[in-house]
Each structure stands twice: as structure tokens, then as C-alpha cells.
Amino acid sequence: MPDKTKIRTLGRSKPQKRGERETFHGSKQSSKKGHWFGPNVQKWAILIGLSIIVSILLFPNVLTRPRIYDLGDVADRDIKASRELLIENNELTEKSRQEATKEVLAVYDFDPTGTNILARIGDAFSAGRQYLAEVPSVTDSPEKLPKDQATNADAFKQSFFETLDVAPDEKIIGLLMKNGFPWEVEETVIDLVTQVQKKGIVINKAILERQSGMGIFLHNIHTGQELKVTDLNRFYDVKAARKIINGQSQALEQSLSSSRLAEVAVNLSVALIKPNLTFNKRETELRKDLAQKSVKPFYFKVKKGEMLVREGERIQGEHLLRLSEENKSLKQKEIIGRAPAMALLIAYLLAAIYMVGLLTNGSSREEVKGLLFSAVTLLAVFLVVVMFNFMAEDVARGFRFFSPRTLLFAAPVASGAMLVAVFQGMRLTASFSLIISVLAAFVVGGDAEFFLYFFVSSLIAGYGVRH
Template sequence: MPDKTKISTLRRSKPQKRGERETFHGSRHSRKKSRWFGPNVQKWVILIGLSIIISIVLFPNVLTRPKIYKLGDVADRDIKASRELLIENNELTEKSRQEAIKEVLPVYDFDPTGTNIQTRIGDAFSAGRKYLAEVPSVTDSPEKLQKDQSANAEAFKQGFFETLDISPDEKIISFLIKKGFPREVEETIIDLVTQVQKKGVVINKAILERQSGMGIFLHNIHTGQELKVTDLNRFYDMKVARKIINGQIKALEKSFSSSRLAEVAVKLSVALIKPNLTFNKRETELRKDLARKSVKPFYFKVKKGEMLVREGERIQVEHLLRLSEENKSLKQKEIIGRAPAMAILIAYLLATIYMVGLLTDGSSRAEAKGLLFNAVTLLAVFLVVVLFNFMAEEVARGFRFFSPRTILFAAPVASGAMLVAVFQGMRLTASFSIIISVLAAFVVGGDAEFFLYFFVSSLIAGYGVRHCRDRGVFIKTGLKVSLTNMILTLAMEALHGSLYSPETLIACGAAFIGGILVGVLATGLLPLFEMSFGFTTDIKLLELANLDQPVLRELMVQCPGTYHHSVYHDIGKIRKPLYFVENQRANQNRHEKLAPSMSSLILISHIKDGVELAQKHKLGRDIIDIIRQHHGTSLIAFFYEKAKEQRKKKVRKFLQIKEEDFRYPGPKPQTKEAGLIMLADAVEAASRTLVDPAASRVQGLVQKIINRAFSDGQLDECELTLKDLHEIAKSFNQTLGGIFHHRVEYPKPVTDGKHMRRRETDANGRTAWLSKQGDNGNTDQLPGGDSRPNKPEDKTEAGESLKRLGLS
């Protein structure tokens, strides 16, 4: 039989080990997952994501496409320059370029020698004389020569005219052959042609004059030299050149022996005249292009905030030019540089403030959640400022006497500082105020004065609600912020020299309204953030302190004993109230029939039950954490010792007793508050078992319990110091001294030397003898007629109760 029991026990233990292995592997998987997206990664994701979102909001054109207007469209809104623009004046630039092009003189190639015309004339006449020298007999009978159709004669004639580059003329060649190609004719032709060619001959002088109103550049194709010529009358066209040569015939007839020779010389000269002044289009266009490029564009400056186009105005060419430059500047610069640069600046600002510890409360507990709250609050307030900036521009557009700057004084930037001060304290409020003030100043145009305005009002707002215990404090602080805002506004307007202007009055009104909005906005957002992030504020705690809470009413009905010594940390006892000593009636201890392990499980279960009830009644994360932690991992010593005693007595011989099975699951207290409640709960329970609650006994009990919790390591994870524990012990001693104070014993009335007594029976059937006068002042007398335990057996029962609590 024992062997079977042992075997069954071992079998039961195997699934537990397998489960332990599964838990180990599961925890290893969760640790691997947490490394990739643990708290540190979460915090950096929050910071970087917040920076990107803010930069996108500051530069929305990164994601949105601006409206494109066409010529003749009507503007649907006022459009101002978002920054200083330098816009090219295309009309003026093009006009200047055209003027530069007009100043470029046409280039004409000039061949003063007429493509070596002198050489050609000499070669042609020399060839003719050579030809005649080879056939001298021909001169004696020209008739025979004219009839000679030999191949040599035809070749000579063709070569003669090809050399001169003129059309063949049979009469002229025949006359020259007859005369023997006289040198005087050759020289005359050269003189006539050279005189005309040196002047310059063009095909059409009218075209030359039309192209070159200011002159031309004369480019000598042989020397490469250029000469600017403004007098175009010096040039001949073909008609004039021929006329000039023909006009020389009478003078030539006098110098020649025959008029026919003069006629042939003039006729050949006219035929030889060719245009030697030709327009070089390629060079002229090249020079025009260089002149065009040499003209720098003309720009006009548009200052930031200057109106580009007004609402209802019809779009003109100039408007299109300005809008195009504005859209082009926004899109290119913001995508390429400004938006990413702003994201980097904001990320560095947030990361630096975070790394130096100005965005945390000094502990790692729920740090990611706190950072997320800061990020959400920062983004919410930032978007409110952006909305106010947009509203200010719209209002100023509709009401010309309003300035956007004056309306911005009403932006409720300080509401974020209020929320941070309530949830996280003033240390984080100062850091938050710096960040939101910088970002708000960016939104309103980067004005340093507005940074100071927002920063000071944020600090005043946070300081006013640092110990907020009433929602009305938000409105009162809002009024203080209003007064501060008005003073700052007057100072800012005085700096601008507009203290006595009507805008100052409007700005002061906006500043006052802004302070009121700060209080109203913070009041409205407070419950939302409390529920969303699980924060427990002083206001929430005061509301929970109301004894009319449903869970407290249920605790009072189900667990009257527990209700009188605890509030929320023991609400889990509602599920099984009669298993806890303070709720048990006389001689009705249900643990006597249970195994010690089962009793410990029941006691431990009130932690889980309490957490479930707290979640059901939405008591808040801090209350739930204290419920989990108020016993830490302390040992239920009474049932642990009872289990070991039973094993020794062989009542449960094969039972495996593990100390961890008799410890609460924890975690250990993580905060000072949780540690304090743990000690207070233990001290209060133990003090009720004192037989003689003298001051020395109470002090010894308090010191014993605190020392036991300290030595057991229950206070290792909270921030309680030894100095704190000393102060806690003093406070406990004072409180317990007030509870167990001694009353003055009143003198007994004497009646005939005998003390008269009467017998009474209560509702439970218990009988007690009472004096006729009622309470005789005996401090050992308890309500209902029971007396304090003075008998040895009563003291033993009190000791057992102390052990059952795990405190002896």
C-alpha cells in the first residue's frame, strides 16, 4: 500500500515537471520576443514616431498636394508666402535677352580678292595665248579656225570659261582668239573687277540693310580679322556693281584701239562680278545664343507672409508665376530637406531630454506607459496649437481688424502641463513645458517671445495643480494662468511698441480666454487619460475614499470583520469570507477540517479574487498593483508549520512539503505605498492577538514584524529606506497606542456593603452577570459581556491565532 501511494505521488509529479519545462520554453520565447520589442525598443519607437508625426504636421505638403490653379481661375482662399521667395521675372529677363540679341551685329564673310579672281583671269588669258602659240597658222586664216571642230579647240574653249567661272560666250572667245588674248584687255578686266570687289558686293543690299540696322561685322576669310562697319552704303549689290563697270566703257574706248575690245573687256568684267560679301548665319546665331545666355535672370523678392493672391481674385500670369514658385519651393525643399531636418531636430530634443532623465519619474516602473502618455499629451496639445494657428489665420482673413498674432495668445498650451503635473509631478512638468513651448513656437512662426509666453504659463499651470485634490482646482488655476497670460501679453506688446494700440486690448482678451480654456480642456481630458493609461490621481483616490463605493458596501455586508480593519487591499475575501479569522464566529473555524495546503491555497486565492473585483469595479492600476503586492511573497507560517508537524506525526507520510507552496505568489511590493500597506496589514492583524496590549508589547510586536518582513526580503524591491521604516514604526506605535489605550477604572458604587448584581442573557443565549449600574469601568469587560482573555487557555488560543496569521 505505501508503495502504491509512492508510485501515484511520483506519477502526479511528472506532469508538473513537464509543465515546468513548457513554462520554461514559453518564458524563453517571451524573453526572445521582449528583446525585439521590449520596453527600451518601445520607448525609442515612441520618440522617433512622435518626431516624424510632428514634422509631417509642421510641413503638410510632404504628403498633400497643393491645389494647382490655371490662368483665369478664381482663388478660393488667400495664399501667402510661407517663406521668403526669390521669383524670376521672366518678362523682364526675356526682354533683356532680346535686347542683348538685337545688339549682336550680323557677321558677313568678306572675300576681298573675289576668290582669287586675279589669278583666274591671268590663268585663263595665259592659257589662251599658249593655245594660240601652239597653232600659229590659225591666226592667218581665222575663218578656218572658226570652222575647226577639233577636240582640242572645244576643250580649250570649255577650259577657258571654266577657269573664269562664267557662262560660255562664243562671240567673246572668238574675238579674243582673233585678237590673240591681248594683255591690255586682261589688265583692264582685273582692274575693273578688283575695284568693285574691294568695296564688297552682296546679292541683295536691301536684305543687308534690313538685317543690320546698327552695322555689321566684316569677317575677312583670309586674314580672320573682323571690322565693324556701320556705313552700309559702301557696299554694292550686283545690279549697282554691274552698272558701275558698264559705266567705264566710254573711258575704255578711248584707251583701246578698238571699241570692240572695250566692249569685250566690260562684258567679261560684268560676267566675272560675284558676291563676295555673304551672311554667316551659323556664326551670327552662335553669337546671339552667347549673348542670350550672358544675360542673368532678373528676380523680384517676395517676403514671408506677403500676399501672393487674394480670395476671389482672378488668376493672372504673375499670380501663376508666384504660386508656381511657392509650390515648387514647398515641395522640393520640404521633401528633400526641411521635413527630415525638423524630424531630426525634434528627435534629438526629445532623446536628449529623455536620456538625461527629465522625461521619467526616476523609476523604471511603467516607464514606457508614462512616456507614451507624455507623447500622446504632447501630440494632442501640439495639434490644438496647429488648429488655433489655422483658426487665427481664418479669423484674421474674415475680420481685417484682427491680427493672427493676437488670436494666438488664446492657444491653451498650458493644459498639457496641467495633466502632466497631476499624473507625474512637477519634475516632468518642467521638461514637458520646454518641449511643448518649443514646438508651439515653431507653429506660430518661431518667435522666441511666444516660447517664453507658453513656457511661463505652462509652469504656472503645472505648479497650480501639483497637489490637486479637487476638480475645481483646474478652473482656479486656469484663472491664475489667465492673469499670468495677460501680464506676459502686455510685456510682449510693449516690446513691439504697440502697448497703446487696439490690438493690445484684443490680445489681452485672447490671453484671458486662453487661461480659461487651459482649465476647461484639462478638466475634460483628465478622466479620459485616467481611464486610458490607468493613472490613479489624488482626485481618484479621494473618490475611492468614499465609503459608499459598491465594493465597500459588499465588503461590509459579506466581511464585516475585514471591513473594520481594511479598505480595498482585502476585497478578495468577499468570495470566501468565513475562511478568514476576523469573519469567523466562535468555534467555527473551517480550516480545522482542511489540509494545510488547501487552507494556504484559500488564503492565497484572495489576492487573485481581489484583483478580479478591482478590475470589475475599475479601481485603477495603482490599487490593483497594491492588491497584488500587499502580501509580497511572504510565508503563511501557521499552515506551513502545521503541514510539517503532520508529516512528522506521519499523518501525511508521503506528502511533499514545499515552502513555495505556502508563500503568496507576489510580486513583492514595488512602491513605498505597497510596502507600507503590507506592514500595516501585518501589524494590525497581529496586534489583535495581543493578550496584554501594553505599550512595550505593542512596540516589540511592531519591531518584530517589520524586522521579519525586512529579513525575508519582502521590502527589497520597493524604495523604503531604513529611515522610512523607523518613521513607520513610530507611526504604528502611536496609532496602536490610541486603539489599545487604557481607561480609568471608575470607583464601584457601595450599597450596604454589597455589590448588587443582576443576571442577563443575550440574543445568542450567553449569560453574564452585570452590576445594577451597568458598566462598572472594568477595561477587561468586552461588549456582550465577554472579558479579555486572561486565563492561560485564552492566552494559548491567542497565540494560535497569531501563528495562523504567520506572525509568530
């Protein structure tokens, strides 16, 4: 028969002591903690942290705002151009625009027909002859006309002057009606008016003479053609045009059948004189605007690293112009957008190299230590390159035969590869050289020749130390 004591021992386990239970729960919690902060998480934290730090070092202004200076302020530090700047020279541009505006010729609308004055003269005289043919008694004794005919006569007179667009004159219309609206008077009036109108009549010649140094554009409103006129003495004002017509009175008295008809022809011609040359302000202003817009802005170039303002210097207008252009490239929103983008780009680069196994070597814990060593070395070399790039400009001033760009090739990028080669081998040296060369090239301007030089020199230095 089996032993009862043994059966009870197998059926019920011995109760755990309090210390053993605490040890069990503690190991359970430590396993959870190890899961969240294990080697894989530590490696990714190193890669992400390195990416963020490097991106901030590439864009240090993301943490600070550039000071905005006003006219008359004193610069508290030396300020250099962070990149090549193309700055508009507002003073020279505005001066060129004003000169272009002054060179625009004034536009004057010219109506050679004088609002169809010749046709209106012909219509008025034809209507007068037709009226006299219908009412011949008007010329004999106009004061004895019946009331209805007198009313018609007044209406005709008003229509006559409205056709000519002149003020009514009883003396003129009376003589014309008495003489039957003679053809010789009509032709004389047409000749006198045409004589001055074809030259051009302006309202105020004093205003026109302001353009005498340059001339004007004469725009024919009927044909649309334009003619540049520099001799402005050819034009008349209303007073001068009427004076010319009045000066021909004596000659007309001899050519016409009577002196009274000559007087009528002269007086009617003088009344018909009106300006036919007017300043087109709208068209002139449009051409001035086009001339201003056609002037391209003038720019001056500021090279990268060129001093914008020195410490202790008082801010002048030119300084403000340069500093405002520099601040445009340092806008907080733009930099805040660039820094995360650069961090993401660097993280992709590090993650890609890590995932293909170029940054791993050994067990998980050894991988973390090796990755941390590589990250610290990378960050240290990167800081040295940043400082070297910052000091290259000042160092180059002491050596005229060296340019700042030449001195950048002396940056100790290969020193990091040498350290990695000593402690981690050539496989990790190659991946380290690739990463530090890319980042160093970003610091010094992103040129391909710097990347190739840093990469090749790092590989050679690592191989030389290892072997």
C-alpha cells in the same frame, strides 16, 4: 513502522480542481500579455506616437494634396506663401531676350579676292598668249585650220572661259585671239573688276538695307577679321556694279589702242562680276542664340506669409505663376520624404533624453503616467504654438507697430514648463523645456534666437513656479 497514509500523501499530490487549473492558465496568459504590453513597451509607444504626431503637424500637407488651379478658376480659400519664393518673371525675361536678339548684328562673309579672280584672269591671258605662240596661224585665218588644230582651238576657247568661270562668248575670244591677248586689256579688266569688288557686291541690296539702322559685321574669310560697317551704301548689287563698269566705256576708248579692245575689256569685266558679299545665316543665328542665353532670368521675390491669392478671386496668369512655384515646395513626394525624416529626428531626440534618464522619475508604472502627462502637455503646447504661428500674420495687421515675427515671441511656450514643474519637478522641467523649445523653434522658422528665448523663458518660468 511509518504510517502508510502519510507516505501516500507525500508520494502523490492532490489532483487540482478545474477552477484552479483555469486560474493557473489565466495567470500564465496575463503574464505573457503583460510582457508584450508592459511599462517599457508603453513608454516607447508614447515616444514614437508623439514623434509621428508632431512630424505630421509640422508637415500637414502630407495628408492632403494642394489643389491645382486653372486659368479662370475661382479661389476657394486664401492662399499664402509657405516660404520665401523666388519666381521667374517669364514675360520680362522673354522681352529682354528678344531685345538682345535684335541687337545682334548680321554677319556677312566678305571675299575681297572674288574667289581669286585676279589670279584667274592672269592665268587665262597667259594661257592664251602661250597658245598663240605655239599655233601662230590661228590669228591669221582660223577658218582654214586643219581639223585637228580646229579641235585644239575649240578646246582652248572652252578652257579659257572655264578658267574665268564665265559663259563662252565667241566675239570676246575672237578679238582677244586676233590681238594676241594684249597686256593692256588684261590690266584694264583687272582694274575694272578690282574697283567694284573691293567695295563689296551683294546679291540683293534690298535685304542688306534692312540692317541700315544697326549695321553689319563684315567678316573677311581669308584673314578672319571682322569689321563693323554702318554705312551700307558703300556696297553694290550685281546690277549696280555692272552699270559702273559700263559707264567707263568712253574713257577706256581713249586710253586703249582701239575702241574694239575697250569694248572687249568692258564686256569681259561685266561677265566677271559676281557677288563676293554673302549673308552668313548660320553664324548670325548662333550669335543670336548666345545672346539669348547670356540674358539672365528676371525674378521677383515673394516673402513668406505673403498673400498669393484671396478667397473668391479669379485666377489670372500671375496667380498661376505664383501658385505653381508654391506647389513645387508642396510636392507630395518631397513632403512624404520630409515627414518621416522629421519623425525620426524627433524620435532620436526624445529617445536620447529618455535613455539618459531625463524623462524618468519613480517606478515603472509611475514613469508611464509621468511620461504620458509630459507627452500630452508637450502636444498641447505644440498645438498652441502652431495656431499662434498661423494667426500671427492676421493679428499683426491690426497692430502696425508689431510685426508677425515680433508677435511670435509672445507664444505661450513657457506654460507647459510651468505645468511640468508643478507636478513633476525641476529635473523633468529642464528636459521638457529643451524639447518644447526645439519643436517650437521648428514651427516658427527654425531660428536660433527663438530656441534660446523659448528655452530660457521656460526654465525661468518653471523655476519661478516651483520656488
